[in-house]
Amino acid sequence: MSVRIRFDGEEIAGRDGQTIAGVLLGAGRRSWRLAGGAERGVFCGIGVCQDCVVTVNGIENVRACQRTALEGDVVEREAR
Amino acid sequence: MTRRVAILGAGPAGLAAAEAALSAGADVVVLDEGERIGGQYWRHHEQLTDRRMQHQHARFARLGRVAEAATVHREASVWRVDTAHGIRVHALVGPADGSDREALTIDADALVIATGAHDRALPVPGWTLPGVITAGAAQALAKRDGAIVGERTVVAGSGPFLLPVADSIALAGGSVAEVVEAAGVAAIARGWGRAPWQLAGVAGKAGELAQYAGGLLRRRTPFRFGQAVTRIHGQGHVEAVTVQHVDAQWRPVAGTERTVTCDSVALGHGFTPRLEAAIQAGCDLSPERFVVVDDRQATSVASVFAAGEVTGIGGADTALAEGAVAGFAAAGGSLDDRRISGAVRARKRMHAFATRLATHAIGPGWTGWLDEDTIICRCESVTRARLSEYAAASSRAMRLATRAGLGACQGRTCGRTVETLIAADVDFDRRPVLSSIRIGELARLHHAEHKEQE
Amino acid sequence: MRTVVIGAGAVGAACALALTEAGAEVIVLDRAGVAAETSSRCEGNILVSDKGPGPEADLAILANRTWRELAKRLDDEPAPGRPATEFEAKGGVVVAFGAGAGALEEFAATQRAIGIRAVPVSAAELRELEPHLSDAVDAGVHYPDDAQVQPSLATQAMLAHALRLGAEFRIAEVIGARHAHGRITGVDTSDGVVEADAVVNCAGPWAGAVAELLGGRLDIRPRRGVILVTTPMRQRVFHKVYDADYVGAVGSADAALQTSTVVESTPAGTVLIGSSRERVGFSAEDMLPPLAEIAAKATRLFPFLADTMLLRSYFGFRPYTPDHLPAIGEDGDVAGLFHAAGHEGAGIGLAPTTGELIAHAVLGSPAPLDPTPFLPTRAGLRSAA
Numbered sequence: 061m062s063v064r065i066r067f068d069g070e071e072i073a074g075r076d077g078q079t080i081a082g083v084l085l086g087a088g089r090r091s092w093r094l095a096g097g098a099e100r101g102v103f104c105g106i107g108v109c110q111d112c113v114v115t116v117n118g119i120e121n122v123r124a125c126q127r128t129a130l131e132g133d134v135v136e137r138e139a140r
Numbered sequence: 141m142t143r144r145v146a147i148l149g150a151g152p153a154g155l156a157a158a159e160a161a162l163s164a165g166a167d168v169v170v171l172d173e174g175e176r177i178g179g180q181y182w183r184h185h186e187q188l189t190d191r192r193m194q195h196q197h198a199r200f201a202r203l204g205r206v207a208e209a210a211t212v213h214r215e216a217s218v219w220r221v222d223t224a225h226g227i228r229v230h231a232l233v234g235p236a237d238g239s240d241r242e243a244l245t246i247d248a249d250a251l252v253i254a255t256g257a258h259d260r261a262l263p264v265p266g267w268t269l270p271g272v273i274t275a276g277a278a279q280a281l282a283k284r285d286g287a288i289v290g291e292r293t294v295v296a297g298s299g300p301f302l303l304p305v306a307d308s309i310a311l312a313g314g315s316v317a318e319v320v321e322a323a324g325v326a327a328i329a330r331g332w333g334r335a336p337w338q339l340a341g342v343a344g345k346a347g348e349l350a351q352y353a354g355g356l357l358r359r360r361t362p363f364r365f366g367q368a369v370t371r372i373h374g375q376g377h378v379e380a381v382t383v384q385h386v387d388a389q390w391r392p393v394a395g396t397e398r399t400v401t402c403d404s405v406a407l408g409h410g411f412t413p414r415l416e417a418a419i420q421a422g423c424d425l426s427p428e429r430f431v432v433v434d435d436r437q438a439t440s441v442a443s444v445f446a447a448g449e450v451t452g453i454g455g456a457d458t459a460l461a462e463g464a465v466a467g468f469a470a471a472g473g474s475l476d477d478r479r480i481s482g483a484v485r486a487r488k489r490m491h492a493f494a495t496r497l498a499t500h501a502i503g504p505g506w507t508g509w510l511d512e513d514t515i516i517c518r519c520e521s522v523t524r525a526r527l528s529e530y531a532a533a534s535s536r537a538m539r540l541a542t543r544a545g546l547g548a549c550q551g552r553t554c555g556r557t558v559e560t561l562i563a564a565d566v567d568f569d570r571r572p573v574l575s576s577i578r579i580g581e582l583a584r585l586h587h588a589e590h591k592e593q594e
Numbered sequence: 595m596r597t598v599v600i601g602a603g604a605v606g607a608a609c610a611l612a613l614t615e616a617g618a619e620v621i622v623l624d625r626a627g628v629a630a631e632t633s634s635r636c637e638g639n640i641l642v643s644d645k646g647p648g649p650e651a652d653l654a655i656l657a658n659r660t661w662r663e664l665a666k667r668l669d670d671e672p673a674p675g676r677p678a679t680e681f682e683a684k685g686g687v688v689v690a691f692g693a694g695a696g697a698l699e700e701f702a703a704t705q706r707a708i709g710i711r712a713v714p715v716s717a718a719e720l721r722e723l724e725p726h727l728s729d730a731v732d733a734g735v736h737y738p739d740d741a742q743v744q745p746s747l748a749t750q751a752m753l754a755h756a757l758r759l760g761a762e763f764r765i766a767e768v769i770g771a772r773h774a775h776g777r778i779t780g781v782d783t784s785d786g787v788v789e790a791d792a793v794v795n796c797a798g799p800w801a802g803a804v805a806e807l808l809g810g811r812l813d814i815r816p817r818r819g820v821i822l823v824t825t826p827m828r829q830r831v832f833h834k835v836y837d838a839d840y841v842g843a844v845g846s847a848d849a850a851l852q853t854s855t856v857v858e859s860t861p862a863g864t865v866l867i868g869s870s871r872e873r874v875g876f877s878a879e880d881m882l883p884p885l886a887e888i889a890a891k892a893t894r895l896f897p898f899l900a901d902t903m904l905l906r907s908y909f910g911f912r913p914y915t916p917d918h919l920p921a922i923g924e925d926g927d928v929a930g931l932f933h934a935a936g937h938e939g940a941g942i943g944l945a946p947t948t949g950e951l952i953a954h955a956v957l958g959s960p961a962p963l964d965p966t967p968f969l970p971t972r973a974g975l976r977s978a979a
């Protein structure tokens with residue numbers, strides 16, 4: 061079973077039930093956000109640090125490590 | 141009338157509390173923000189978790205079955221706890237950080253706070269590079285997502301938790317370059333009497349730790365004592381770390397530096413309790429900053445109980461025992477009751493184990509591995525130098541001037557570290573919003589309230 | 595002249611600076627530290643838009659000018675441990691829904707009559723100023739002179755500057771006073787006696803209690819205000835944007851919960867959403883109704899806010915007097931005791947001019963405007979006390 065999301069204009073497949081962070085890591089992406097000009101990705105993995113936030117289907121500030129990926133999710137980078 | 145017991149958190153403590161409260165005849169409501177019950181310890185996903193990472197699974201399966209007799213709200217983020225006029229818990233139910241979750245308000249006669257803990261990771265120069273994660277993240281990603289962050293990971297920090305982390309990384313397909321423990325061999329021998337995985341008396345724990353240690357040996361993973369990762373190198377991502385000896389105070393010893401090639405680092409220097417719900421409920425904290433509880437796990441606030449890592453770091457078995465006592469007492473049960481005597485005994489035994497974790501307590505010398513420009517607050521990219529500038533200001537003024545702890549995580553990651561560096565308490569744990577809520581979700585509460593009144 | 599300033603909030607810091615610059619020997623005492631209370635729990639608006647004709651408007655218009663010059667002076671010499679004030683003259687936009695438009699324009703006309711720049715803007719111009727504003731808003735007034743500072747930082751900067759010019763700062767709680775011949779001669783503190791020729795009470799919402807400790811009289815009460823802060827985001831709010839109902843709430847004494855929306859973005863990328871007014875003493879309870887009401891009104895103004903994340907909220911207690919004017923000047927009973935308190939929702943904006951009025955009262959330096967309406971001995975304060 062697999063799930064496909066869009067990230068950076070690319071289609072990425074993950075395993076059904078994985079978080080967005082899990083899908084991105086599985087595809088070899090280790091960072092997906094800019095903080096003070098530097099790349100960040102997952103850090104705490106349990107929803108505490110907010111380092112992993114992405115925009116999902118137009119809604120900002122979604123923790124990638126907490127949100128289960130759903131088929132067709134459009135995931136965008138955030139920067140600040 | 142049946143007592144209604146609300147339980148915040150469905151980790152080992154919360155689930156044990158639910159089981160005990162049900163056995164004492166209460167009407168039980170459990171809330172947890174996770175998609176599944178189990179907390180940090182039982183982070184299993186039916187399809188994604190390697191079975192070898194499931195410990196005490198029989199116990200979990202039993203608790204899970206029992207919990208069916210309670211009302212369990214999954215994906216329920218509790219964002220506010222009011223105790224001023226009776227106990228009222230406010231939650232939002234729906235996908236994590238969704239924008240249109242359903243508001244849920246639970247009124248209860250008693251509350252058990254079992255919100256657990258998260259890892260504490262000390263800053264190290266280079267720790268904001270992609271590829272550096274907490275030890276808990278490595279564990280959570282391996283268990284829940286079957287994912288690894290790199291091919292070759294250095295696991296570093298302190299405490300027995302590093303063992304299952306290294307084990308999980310290997311089981312999930314990664315390789316562990318080294319496990320680096322800051323406590324020295326002598327300290328460990330003093331603290332534990334012997335190596336932790338040989339610990340007798342604490343049945344479950346010793347067996348589990350022995351299993352991890354066996355895994356390390358089999359895979360020939362080096363285990364270093366009295367050493368620390370003092371620098372992380374790389375351009376844009378992790379390429380290597382400096383591992384260095386530290387003295388008993390965790391001061392880095394000059395001249396002992398080694399470079400270890402790796403593409404990822406898992407850092408864990410113990411745990412920080414998730415106190416915000418307890419603080420909002422009005423519970424007293426100890427000087428060490430855990431929720432103060434009595435024999436019945438009752439807090440300083442009437443009808444509010446606490447159990448598990450929020451009352452002291454002791455691992456899953458401690459949490460289970462404390463949770464059972466808390467749930468039973470919250471339901472109105474007496475500790476003299478035969479049904480709870482087993483948990484009371486287990487709690488005593490486990491507290492002995494928990495005391496030994498002090499061996500791994502953070503030594504004050506670690507600040508010696510920081511550079512002036514090392515980022516301390518990750519959210520706002522605040523450096524150590526910037527913090528020192530405001531070390532003498534009032535804590536509010538310091539926070540507003542440096543923005544340390546004011547970012548998205550609200551000081552959850554850096555709070556304790558900032559306090560160490562400015563040598564003052566900042567009260568980061570007092571958070572008016574316990575978990576994410578969107579302005580629109582808050583607005584809908586107002587509209588709902590006003591419809592009611594019309 | 596050895597002068598003790600009690601309180602290191604915005605008002606105390608401004609008084610300390612003005613007194614030091616006018617030649618006094620100044621010792622600032624605060625029990626909690628610099629900017630530890632109200633001045634770090636508010637917004638830093640320096641407004642003319644919310645003031646109708648009267649003495650407070652005169653003070654505000656002057657203070658608005660003074661802030662421009664002061665912020666420049668403070669920010670031109672950065673030093674370690676001394677933050678920038680983050681002064682920004684971004685201007686305010688007050689908007690009205692439906693029938694509120696008429697009242698707003700009438701109010702603006704009275705403001706123009708006393709020299710406040712208040713420019714009516716059409717719906718199209720509003721969209722240009724604030725593209726994310728709700729379509730339901732159809733009238734507005736632009737106040738180009740509304741400005742802001744980061745209040746905590748501005749307070750720290752003022753005090754740091756005073757310290758550089760020779761003032762002294764100590765963390766100590768004032769617990770009593772020394773008197774001789776009807777004059778105050780010093781204060782008792784948690785850290786011993788501090789002798790003084792003059793004492794200035796800048797204790798914010800606690801100024802009434804401090805006045806009493808010192809043998810004086812002052813009626814200052816707390817009025818709770820709550821603010822919401824979102825997570826940092828890309829900028830979508832460009833001015834201070836207020837719902838016109840803000841204008842109505844300022845002078846009101848009603849105890850019940852009132853909210854009026856103020857939305858603005860900060861240099862840190864967060865959006866601040868204020869605020870409420872409640873007379874609940876110093877209570878921290880029952881925060882949910884104000885939080886929810888502020889959120890509801892903010893999304894009415896800026897619908898995009900609905901999907902933004904609340905990061906934190908905070909609250910403070912606006913110090914207010916029964917007649918809603920600050921009390922600035924010498925106490926009626928105790929010679930040598932001065933008050934600078936009760937600025938309610940405008941203490942940041944009014945701070946520098948308050949400092950100058952205090953320097954005038956204590957040292958006789960030139961007054962920036964007629965001090966009479968603000969004297970603590972005025973009838974409006976005495977009768978209600």
Ligand SMILES: Cc1cc2nc3c(=O)[nH]c(=O)nc-3n(C[C@H](O)[C@H](O)[C@H](O)COP(=O)(O)OP(=O)(O)OC[C@H]3O[C@@H](n4cnc5c(N)ncnc54)[C@H](O)[C@@H]3O)c2cc1C
Pocket residue numbers: 106148149150151152153154171172173174178179180181182216217218219254255256257258259275276277279280304414417447448449450455456457459574575
């Ligand atoms: C990432 C991580 C991995 C760990 N892995 C292991 C391991 O493999 N082996 C081991 O022995 N120990 C592990 N630990 C240690 C672990 O903390 C304890 O073993 C045990 O899980 C503690 O149980 P608890 O019930 O006190 O807390 P937890 O298990 O942490 O449970 C607390 C629960 O409360 C919920 N919660 C908290 N706040 C809210 C809120 N506001 N709204 C809704 N729900 C909330 C959380 O979602 C969580 O499910 C791990 C810890 C972490 C942080």
Ligand SMILES: Cc1cc2nc3c(=O)[nH]c(=O)nc-3n(C[C@H](O)[C@H](O)[C@H](O)COP(=O)(O)OP(=O)(O)OC[C@H]3O[C@@H](n4cnc5c(N)ncnc54)[C@H](O)[C@@H]3O)c2cc1C
Pocket residue numbers: 600601602603604605606607623624625626627628629630631632633634635636637638639640766767768769796797798799800804818819820821868869870909910911912913934935936937938939940941942943944
């Ligand atoms: C929600 C909210 C929003 C606001 N928005 C604005 C705005 O946009 N613009 C604006 O201009 N104003 C605003 N205000 C009002 C403004 O915050 C206050 O008017 C101002 O901060 C008052 O400053 P202060 O120095 O008088 O008081 P404080 O900042 O409270 O300082 C008083 C000090 O006295 C000290 N103290 C008290 N008792 C003693 C004692 N016995 N011994 C020693 N020290 C003592 C305290 O520790 C404290 O530090 C707002 C207020 C709130 C609550």
Ligand code: FES
Pocket residue numbers: 101102103104105106107108109110111112113123124125126
């Ligand atoms: S990695 Fe910390 S919140 Fe997702």
